[in-house]
Amino acid sequence: MSYLKPLFSHPKLPKNKLGYTLKEYEGSLSTLCAGCGHDSISAAIVRACFELSIEPHLVAKISGIGCSSKTPTYFLGNSHGFNSVHGRMPSVATGANMANRDLVYFGVSGDGDSASIGMGQFVHVIRRNLNMVYVVMNNGCYGLTKGQDSATADQGSKNKSGSINPFQAIDLASMAIELGASFVAQSFSGDKQQLIPLLKAAIKHPGFAFLNVISPCVTFNNNPGSTKSYDYVREHIDATSAKDLVPGKNEIKIKYEAGMSTQVEMHDGSEIQLNKLALDWDPEDRNSAVNALQKARAKDEILTGLLYANTDWNDLHRTLKTTKTPLNQLKENELCPGIKVLNQVNASFR
Amino acid sequence: MSYLKPLFSHPKLPKNKLGYTLKEYEGSLSTLCAGCGHDSISAAIVRACFELSIEPHLVAKISGIGCSSKTPTYFLGNSHGFNSVHGRMPSVATGANMANRDLVYFGVSGDGDSASIGMGQFVHVIRRNLNMVYVVMNNGCYGLTKGQDSATADQGSKNKSGSINPFQAIDLASMAIELGASFVAQSFSGDKQQLIPLLKAAIKHPGFAFLNVISPCVTFNNNPGSTKSYDYVREHIDATSAKDLVPGKNEIKIKYEAGMSTQVEMHDGSEIQLNKLALDWDPEDRNSAVNALQKARAKDEILTGLLYANTDWNDLHRTLKTTKTPLNQLKENELCPGIKVLNQVNASFR
Amino acid sequence: MNNRINDFIVRFANVNGTGSASANFLFAKTVFRMGIPVTPKNIFPSNIQGLPTWYEVRVSEKGYLGRREGIDLLVCVNPQSMAKDVLSVNEGGYFIFDSTKKLNPEYRREGIHYLGIPMMEMANAAFDDPRKRQLLKNIIYVGALAKLLAMDESIIRQLIEEQFEGKKSLIEANFKALSLGIDYVEKHYEYPLSFKLEKRELLGEKILVDGNTACGLGAVYGGATVMAWYPITPSTSVAEAYENFCKQFRKTEGGENNFAIVQAEDELAAMGMVIGANWNGARAFTATSGPGVSLMSEFLGLAYFAEVPAVLIDVQRAGPSTGMPTRTQQSDLLAAAFASHGDTKHILLLPATPKECFEMTAESFDLAEQLQTPVILLTDLDLGMNDHVSEPFEWDVKRKYKRGKVLTAEELEGIGKFGRYLDSDGDGIPYRTYPGTHPTKGAFFTRGTSKDEYAAYTEDGAAYKRNMDRLTRKWETVKKLVPKAEISISSKPEAIGLLFFGTSTFSSEEAKDLLNEEGIAVDSIRIRAFPFGKEVVDFVESHATIFVVEQNRDAQMRKMLIMEMDCLPKKLVPVLNYDGMPITADAICQQIVQYLNPKRLSNHELSKTAV
């Protein structure tokens, strides 16, 4: 069910260069769980586009399937959106981008969508350096299908049904760097001070910009942790195995400085350790990005910030040497070689 | 078309511990192009199994689709083989392994099969640490469909149809280490001194053993290089665009010492640089493996040898705590809980 | 509205994610324990929290277990959907709401009764913990219903005790909430209502269970040791049930697992694992829904052509594409039967009850192994996720798994050259061997390419054709082995034929009664498998008009019937429902009566879709 929000034009709302207020960048009312990290990311996208004064209708939003993949409905209501099939957003985005190089492409995906069923397409869209912003709203679980572990779930973490995840987590950011992604950043849904500038940088990056955003799932967060505060609800769920109970919680917001590290308490009382790259971090050094990620992993830390960026590599249009005019705007006379050529072709087959 | 070779028992052939000669480890006559690197790898597999005195019928050979994936027909004729569908060998191998933990599993794949259509399954079989030997016969192209670039083709290399590959190559070994593969090795098809011991180590490894073997395609090798020696044939192909012409060439064989580097001339006169890991290389240090691969890449070198091995990690059966008896050998009374239990179950639903 | 005993419909309107499911189930289960046929349907959105969700309970003394339109009592605790909910109540029906806040006058309408109960207020007063309040509010309305509908309160209490066994504080809290509801009605309203419950013993040994649980159990009994799956609504609970039962019944004494469950990275991989495991001699299966079937189609073709057993449970939902993931349909027939390119076809099994889910899942392994080919069980969201009154599960103690034609090492010794794809028995089914059976005999190469009788790769057209013709012969054998259709003949020569399958069964059976009441004689046939056996051909041939009831738009079963037999297509009349809600008897009658007598206006009204 989707509700259209009334678009009041509040006269006092600040306007951007195009004369738009934030309202023009919003979407329909979210139907995600109250407090879901994904909604914070949507809000950051709204803000980033507003601040960059991007024409909303010159954005295309493409997603797969999942709670995360639903979010394009909840931001940029004046943009066309495409909620495609599970794990295949990259290919749809690739086709769309080939058809019109002049739009801004937002690809939104989840960790299930990208790291499991979509792994192949994830790898190959990176390899092609498609000019797009690729956001994974990473909650380590399959939200929409009720909390199974995803391939990014931490090894040893406990999921909703109580079993311990025995598999190594796939580190999408590290993989992206290994695969030669030209822009790789990592952040936390609740850290809008960091997320908004990263999104802006990603939009401006002339190539594939990957953003792995840790985004806690209120309902099926799968970190082992204190269950103290939720006794009653947990017991009830255990006893009834009714999976339709979502304990309402608030969005997690954080704020910390570059070069610092912070502990974030998740909805279930467990904690994760975020480590923000220092201001003098050199994002153009691929080797040190790889090493820093490996070190952070060893310390169970999540490194946040712009890990790596390279603007020298050709995006797919430059690689394919496509014309500057968007292909979907070519005229019939530019497309159809005409009758004279056809006669020549015929002659060549006689 | 597949020919069965006559199985002479030559009385003077050396025998292994089981009393088998090499003949017992061979397969049908190969239908690959004369000189194809894949055949050398098949021969190395035959040799490795012979030397380890593995019971041939206790091996299962599983592959995808491609010239490389055809090879299981050409080795271990007494083993069951399964030539499945393109890119999906890992899942078939996973199922097979779950059914019977007591066999040795050979998965054979190509670079097209694993790095393109099969990328998702490649990643996830690694993540599960399935106990198997996974060999990629890597020729940087799609042999069976006539020479298109694969995702492991070197950036800047020229393919049969003359176009230059503009994309970064996927480095499967490096990816495997990044993803936490428990055994990662690299070699060259013609280097049997190195390949056979690596295959033996892979077979013995109690978990996922990945072997990326550079295996030149005689017919569609895609390295830029001297075309001098093939003038007439090339001109002919250019003029007629007849793609059915395969210039017969010999298998490339090499031999060089650990810690050394060697240049190998490919079929078309181009060269690749192989660098064999020194004897004192510590294969248990993941970070240095990553770094060494990165450095080699920067120098356009291919590092060969056992890059990384870790025997502490649980293979999938240990992770899933399956019983020691192969599941396909459980008796009916172990499988069916029987009528008494069923009555209890019924009662629980009243 | 006349006084009706055990014949009415209650609907609950909740917000999803608020834990209403256990309270609502408590209500339905109490009716069940009172010995009265009951059919609950959960109508939920494809999201996790905050959207309207409904739970509809039909109580039917006559034992009609299909859905019916028309709500007699609506318990509405969701302001979001209240406007629509009010309109959905039958004339003369009851509307129960949380009167903590005053009811918006817009929601007042003529002709129905409003019963306000200050649920939130009472919960707030009685319980400190806010999370408790939300949950127990739901129990308060169960208490109210207990009084209004004359439920057996001791059964409710007993069910609470069973559910929260050993958790005293939970039990007490629930009891307290229950009493709040009961007391409130006692004080403020007349009770019972004009329709109500009365204890019966109509259910005998029957159980109340959902189809997915039954499938999971069937797989355990059927001897499946390997399951590979990928989460997708509404099939996920098949995997969950299988896992739960395995953990209970499939441990070795040392606590090891006599099973292996792999959550695959996608459906392609899940089916690949199933094929690999079956090839290697383990019974293996997967469960998915429509999108997964589409993705598995290449692998299904491989299993057909390479002749590897495989079991797939497709819990259908409303398509096409992602469709309505939380609504029901029977619309994957064509996709499943003809999954994959080339001349491929697959066996379908069509269970109608949880008991059949159990039995057919178990049987599917026998069939897959005997026939060396995929078997697809087509159930659906309605059968899979809703609780159904069902005959209890049965298991013949003398039953042995039929593992099909598998040669042992000894047998291999005894024969000459082993021909994997030789039709030695004339039934089209060749012999196979498991990997590792014999050191020098019986190894063969499995492939999706053409091969000769000895499993050698060949591009010889004659050998290819021989193999394809053998597969056709095997298909004839299939027809003899799959479950037979269930036929009921009225002995009236002018009887129309009614053909149905799966979850269209309950409503079709009810429709038969309704039609009989109107003087229309009906012979019926319930299809239980594809390909169709001779009994189906005979039924179709012996009836002038056959109404084919199914829950999809394109009359897929009808298409499959006419393409498989030589009958005149015109005599197969489609009776369809495809709005995602389970089909009703009324809808079936309506369409049949309309067809038989287009001018006469039936006294059954056109079904309105409910949500």
Added chain:
Amino acid sequence: MNNRINDFIVRFANVNGTGSASANFLFAKTVFRMGIPVTPKNIFPSNIQGLPTWYEVRVSEKGYLGRREGIDLLVCVNPQSMAKDVLSVNEGGYFIFDSTKKLNPEYRREGIHYLGIPMMEMANAAFDDPRKRQLLKNIIYVGALAKLLAMDESIIRQLIEEQFEGKKSLIEANFKALSLGIDYVEKHYEYPLSFKLEKRELLGEKILVDGNTACGLGAVYGGATVMAWYPITPSTSVAEAYENFCKQFRKTEGGENNFAIVQAEDELAAMGMVIGANWNGARAFTATSGPGVSLMSEFLGLAYFAEVPAVLIDVQRAGPSTGMPTRTQQSDLLAAAFASHGDTKHILLLPATPKECFEMTAESFDLAEQLQTPVILLTDLDLGMNDHVSEPFEWDVKRKYKRGKVLTAEELEGIGKFGRYLDSDGDGIPYRTYPGTHPTKGAFFTRGTSKDEYAAYTEDGAAYKRNMDRLTRKWETVKKLVPKAEISISSKPEAIGLLFFGTSTFSSEEAKDLLNEEGIAVDSIRIRAFPFGKEVVDFVESHATIFVVEQNRDAQMRKMLIMEMDCLPKKLVPVLNYDGMPITADAICQQIVQYLNPKRLSNHELSKTAV
């Protein structure tokens, strides 16, 4: 064997990977240039080098372009296949072999003529470079044939000059080899043979080209700008042709590309890209074969339900599964028409000639965009990879692309609320907009889930049903827009019906003549699209018996006909060929005559499969 002019079959037996294709094509092309109808078929293995490969050339004065059994002359330069090849020659036919080595006496048989030519010996003596020798050996036998069959040598020379334009040394070497063959025959054998060639002017403006090239060209003319594909035999050359033509005809003045071709990582991705590009307003397509269609099935369902245009060229090969990748079949009809779960169905176009490949590919973009749904062109290996004599490609200079209902910014300004899925025109086809069209109007959300008329997500059963019913209405519109069947009526009331499509056409047309000769009157219909138009229904209704000719085992076209219409299935009689070789007129006649008169033994022999 009587003296036959321009009516015989020559077969070449080579080893693949030895460059025989260009020599063999030279032979066929010379016949073509002599103005005589010619049909070459390349019969190649699914590997790269070292296995037997055949090239069969039928020469037919009467213009029969289908395959025929029976080889009059066999040129065998492959010892591997010689034993079989010798047996395949007609009684009285000729067997040409390389007599450098003595012929194994086992290969001698009565009743055929052996013509030894020491090809390798001559090549070795004449050329130094060993690679040259191998290639030019093939030209030697072309020279021999020139003499034996009275070919126009100047045409052969001209063709060599054209092919190696500017490469003098190549031309000279080829000429030299040619003369070696000519001279050898002059010296050693009587010539011409009892059957031979004679110049004609039977071909007019016709061209000799393969269907995949024609599809590639059609996509350029049809305005496709985006192609995404994954290599698979026999469809790869569609992509190659499209790329080649684009490079010639689709560059800007600055040398930039007015097209984008992406080699995808697999078929799922290829179809995803096609859908993404079409959604964004570019004409985009992909080409694949059976396994790719299976893999694309989820995406095809999305395109159907989300109503995004998409063009897919399926060059069919022998299935199921990997099947026989280098053999032909028409066996993806059901898989393509009903690809994906749920109530999904797709438009199929069925070209029969290269000209139709060109036209229908171009038209498929119009149809896909007008109807906002996938269009699947079903061609096959025979049509796609073999050269065919075809009418020349035509293009109406006044033709404009039909881009369908796409709203511009101005049009959006003019209308009220934009309803993406509103059926404003009653034809079931709604209006769409491209992303980026208008700042505040026209944006909508595309999805595979259910939606209302305004593209808003909904789980409302009524809205879902309205949408599904609109799609049914659209399907009715489809029937009016797709290419009509081609019908030919004999005006004899007792005429039987002959129904065929695609590459069964040539042989069916020939079969008509053969049947007429036997006194059997035939009306015929060539199906060109699914769903079927009214003309198909009328044809079927007006004939008592219709033979449905197709190249698959399961009579898939017949199935589709009977499930779409109300006719009696019995009257549709399957005529099938599914051994992977193109169907022959003899095989068709044989089956029809057998059916019409089961006891009479036809004078057409049962087709033997050739390889």
